[in-house]
Amino acid sequence: MSALLHCLSHTPLVGLVDPAAEVLAEIDQSIADARSQIQQFDPELVILFAPDHYNGFFYDVMPSFCMGMAADAIGDFGSAAGEILVPGDLAETCATSVLNEGVDTAVSYRMQVDHGFAQPLELLLGGLDRYPTIPVFINCVAKPMPSFKRARMLGEAIGKFAKGLDQRVLFIGSGGLSHQPPVPELSTANPLMKDRLLGSGRHLNAGERNARTQRVVDAARKFVDDQDSLHPLNPKWDNEFLDIMVSQDLAALDALANDDLSVIAGKSTHEVKTWVSAFAALSAYGPYEITSRYYRPIPEWIAGFGALSAHSAR
Template sequence: MSFYLHCLSHTPLMGHVDPAPEILAEVHAVIHAARQRIAEFAPELVILFTPDHYNGFFYDLMPSFCIGMAAHTIGDFGTLAGSLSVPQELAESCAAAVLAAGVDSAVSYRMQLDHGAAQPLEMLLGGLREVPVIPVFINSVATPLPSFQRARLLGEAIGSWASGLDKRVLLLGSGGLSHQPPVPELAKVDGLMADRLKGSGRHLPADEREARTQRVILAAQRFVEDPNSLHPLNPEWDQWFLDILSEARMAELDSLGNAELSALAGKSTHEVKTWVAAFAALSSYGAYRTSDRYYRPVREWIAGFGSLSAQPL
């Protein structure tokens, strides 16, 4: 058994609202290099920690965590749509081990995922079904949110389970760093939008899906012109967070409350809990070293964009 980890920001705006060509080329080079390293590792199993953006998980039943026994992506923002190659028996074993470790996680045999899951699989592995993958959803937008501590304990439980496998395991974390795109909040909407957040948005009509896409694109265009139109990015916090991961100090995040994180870096920054879970999983195997760190704030993508690899010492 061996581990390799890569955490990567995702953005639905790539290809829709892009930064200057030299910055885009820089990001593509970072992704290409990570893909090559992963190919050399030749994973036999992927554990993907991913958020959702009211595309697969809704307030009809919103878990803090959910492990997929079978899953598919919807293809929003032009990302790949289709089924993931989920090894059901392994996923069931993982879910049982997590519960036995004292971490409550739901399970789903029909998990629906969006660009947050599709992008890293496409960019880093070449497709949705290239390698068997167990998707692990972490609620990052719908209050009440899980804490950093719970995300860390989830990762540690999954890492302990994976340590017993005779496989090369790739841990992937997918999430933006500081950012707050225009995601609706149940407490601030009513009527049709509230109904969509409560579950009817699971299968949006094509015209509504396109209107939603265009709203995000327009918000990004405005953010480029006026940095005050959305919650500002916080490069200083992003770099501090990357230091925390690099130095295996994840437990220090336990004291950082959800409201404080939202104020510091934006309400969608809770996606970094996917990174924490991935690194916690790796730490359960022992000490590790990070490499190939990359960071750039990209207003066109309404996100602090980061990439970070790690492997056991």
């Protein structure tokens, strides 16, 4: 059977700090085109690669990779909340197959996810429960993080499993491109924040969660006026990354060290590893064809914002 892919940047700042109306219209059109393509493809299974932002995964146990046997979205920043439609038995079989391929992945039967997972499901599919979805977490923020090579190998193993199914499979990568919003770090956190990063952040009260949202909103507004207030966006690197995805030479990123990427494009740019995994999964079907490409640096969203669509060659 055939496979379809769509990789899309996510942002929690939609509706809170937005770019000009013509930019929003441009992005909306790109998403609408992708949604139409997905509807025509009519996937029987979705495999979603996404990160977390200390809402579901914490330093009490921080896996490099984790596959959800069941998952709920918390609804942060106004994103969709509720249960994701996960085919538990199939997800377990997929995890077993990945482990047998030599890629270590954790599993969760109570995965908690945030806007990084919920936003693409809502924007591209119309909701959290429209299609059976296997959620795949990639640690893209908490040191030590997996390398590009391991992310590629994870995707290849999942793609090999998916190819063996008699199903139409949609791969989604959610994250990136260059950006560094104000995400706390364990090494510099105060005692309260350190406790949150160690696990108590799973159960924030409404006041603390609202304060967290406001900190990001304030940082975005300041970044619009002063783009040295945070790590600057790097459109040049972003487009070079997109070129690599288009070229199908995914291994070209294997030698890029995590610390170097943080310096080049920002500490949250590691979210592009979700794209690498998604494209590696698609590559298991053989050569692929790019059907659409979009990119724009958007300071209001503290993000190099991009999208790529591709399908397995027919």
